[in-house]
Amino acid sequence: MAPLITLFVPGNRSDFISKAAQYNPDAVIIDLEDSVPYPIKERTREEVAAIVPGLEVDALVRVNSEPNLLEGDLRAVVSRSIRGVMLPMVEAVEQVQLADRLIGKLESENGLQPGSIKLLLILESARAVLRCYELATAAARVESVVFGSAEGGDLQRDLRCGWSIEGIELLYARSKVLLEARAAKLPYVLDGAFSRIKNLDLLRADCLLSKRIGYDGRTLIHPHHVAIAREVYRPTESEIEESRRLIVAFEKAEAEGLAAISFEGKLVDYAMYKRAKALVDG
Numbered sequence: 001m002a003p004l005i006t007l008f009v010p011g012n013r014s015d016f017i018s019k020a021a022q023y024n025p026d027a028v029i030i031d032l033e034d035s036v037p038y039p040i041k042e043r044t045r046e047e048v049a050a051i052v053p054g055l056e057v058d059a060l061v062r063v064n065s066e067p068n069l070l071e072g073d074l075r076a077v078v079s080r081s082i083r084g085v086m087l088p089m090v091e092a093v094e095q096v097q098l099a100d101r102l103i104g105k106l107e108s109e110n111g112l113q114p115g116s117i118k119l120l121l122i123l124e125s126a127r128a129v130l131r132c133y134e135l136a137t138a139a140a141r142v143e144s145v146v147f148g149s150a151e152g153g154d155l156q157r158d159l160r161c162g163w164s165i166e167g168i169e170l171l172y173a174r175s176k177v178l179l180e181a182r183a184a185k186l187p188y189v190l191d192g193a194f195s196r197i198k199n200l201d202l203l204r205a206d207c208l209l210s211k212r213i214g215y216d217g218r219t220l221i222h223p224h225h226v227a228i229a230r231e232v233y234r235p236t237e238s239e240i241e242e243s244r245r246l247i248v249a250f251e252k253a254e255a256e257g258l259a260a261i262s263f264e265g266k267l268v269d270y271a272m273y274k275r276a277k278a279l280v281d282g
Contacts, residue, residue, distance in 0.1 A: 001026060001106065002026070002144075002187060002188045002216070002217075003025075003026040003027030003030065003058055003060065003217075003219025004026050004153065004188060004190070004216050004233060005025050005026045005082065005164055005217050005218070005220070005226055005230045005233065006025055006026060006027045006028070006029050006060065006190070006217070006218075006219045006220065007020055007023060007025040007027075007028050007029065007219075007220050007221075007223060007225075007226055008029045008031055008035070008062070008193065008219060009028055009029070009030055009031065010026075010031050010035035010036060011030050011035070011036050011044045011047070011048045012030050012036050012037075012040060012044045012047070013030045014047065014051055015214055017030060017048075017051055017055070018051070018054075018055075018098045019154065019223075020055075020057060020223070021055065021056040021057040023223040023224075023226045023227075024221070024227070024230075025057065025200060025226050026057075026058065026217070026225060027057060027058040027059065027060050027072075027083060027236050028055065028057050028058070028059055028060070029060045029061070029062055029086060030048050030051075030052070030059060030060070030061045030062070030077075031061075031062045032044060032045055032061060032062060032063050032064055032073050032077075033062050033063065033064050033065075033088050037107075041064065041069060042072065045072065045073050045076040045077065045135055046064065046076055047257060048061065048076070048077060049076045049077055049079070050187055052079070052081040052082055053079070053081040055081070055224065056159060058080045058083045058085055058086050059081065059083060060086050060120065061073070061077045061082055061084075061085055061086065061190060061280065062083065062085075062087075062088060062122075063072045063077070063085055063086070063087065063088075064088075065087055065088050065089045065090070065095065070099065070102070070227065071097075071102055074099070074102050074106060075106060076101055078107065078112075078117055079112075080108040080110070080112055080116075081111060081121050081153075082117065082144060083117075083118060084117055084118030084120055085099065085103065085117060085118070085119055085120070086120045086121075086122055086146070087119060087120070087121055087122065089120040089122070089125065089128075089154070090121045090122060090123065090125065090135055091125055091127045091128050091131070092131075092135075093131075093134055093138040094136055094210060096119070096121065096138035096139050096142065097138055098141075099119060099139075100119065100138070100139035101251040103117050103119065104141075110253070115141050116142060117141065117276060118141055118142075118143035118144075119139060119141045119142045119143065120142075120143055120144045120145070120146060120190070121135055121136065121142060121145045121146065122145075122192075123135070123143075123145055123146065123147055123148055123177055124148030124153060124154040124155045124158075124192075124194075125148075125154060125155060125156075125158045126155070126158045126159055126173075128155075129155070129173045129176055129177055130146075132145060132176065132177050132180035132181060132184075133180040133183055133184055135168075136181055136184035136186055137184045138181065142184075142186065143187060143188075144181070144186050144187070144188050144189060144190055145177060145186065145188065145189060145190070146182050146190045146191070146192055146219055147173070147177045147178075147189075147191050147192050148189070148192050149170060149174060149191055149192035149193070149194075149210075150180070150192050150193045150194070150195050151163045151194075151195040151196065151281070152195060153192070153193075153195075155170070155171075155173065156170070159173070159224055160219060165202050165205055165206060166209075167206070167209050171213075174191070174210075174213055175213055177189070178213055178214045178215060182214070188216040188217065189214070189215055190208040190215065190216065190217055190218050190219055191215040191217070191218035191219075192216070192218060192219055193219050193220060193221045194206055194207075194218075194220070194221070195221070195227060197222040197224075197225070200224065200225075200228055203225055203228055203229070204228050204232060207228065207229050207232035207233065208232055210233075211232055211233055215233075217229065217233050218233075239279065240279065240280060242264075242276075243275075243276035243279045243280050244276075244280055245263075245264070246263055246264075246268060246272065246273065246276045247273065247276050247277060247280065249261065249263050249268075250263070250268055250273045250276075
């Protein structure tokens with residue numbers, strides 16, 4: 001199952017990591033980057049390596065992108081106990097290819113299937129957004145990109161733009177990343193974290209906007225956000241039922257030699273039929 005609803009936990013908080021599964025995310029993202037102070041980064045990576053095998057939920061690890069930390073982080077955490085690696089502050093194809101080579105080498109050393117450790121790229125600068133398609137296609141193990149939508153985050157700072165729940169300030173960048181990730185044929189695309197941890201109504205509104213744009217899910221920074229995000233991004237029962245009715249009506253018409261029909265006040269052809277099939281089939 002694709003990790004569509006994911007929860008960040010600081011790598012230096014083993015208590016948070018061990019409790020994460022109870023909130024039912026699709027995957028936990030164990031963070032070695034921003035939430036871990038520099039003086040304890042090396043110690044934390046070893047502690048995370050020891051904790052991961054005992055987790056009851058899929059694990060992703062956000063590593064540090066700095067060259068002096070990246071290889072050590074990867075060497076500590078690449079194992080059959082993790083699904084993949086999140087690479088932050090990606091701006092150049094060479095960064096993706098370096099991480100790909102290092103992970104490939106570690107897969108070989110650890111007896112893992114080549115390509116089994118996935119790579120998720122966090123796009124959190126103007127240059128990263130500009131180059132989304134290039135980055136997404138830079139290595140076969142790239143499974144998804146994550147749009148850096150967090151209020152007050154690196155992307156907002158780099159763009160020098162405002163932030164609002166209406167989302168107009170980041171709409172172009174958010175849409176561009178979605179479009180180019182789809183063009184790259186990535187299996188799923190993730191939106192970023194929502195910073196206002198206590199305002200669940202605003203979280204829901206932001207998730208609804210994100211879903212309308214086309215995102216499949218998102219990264220989260222608070223356990224109480226998981227259930228709301230899952231509810232919003234999941235197709236509603238009415239959407240599924242309408243799609244089922246459409247499929248039945250279209251297939252009946254197709255058997256009678258028609259490929260364009262009127263369905264509940266809408267014109268339906270193969271494009272709408274395929275979309276309905278994709279929704280129902282999951």
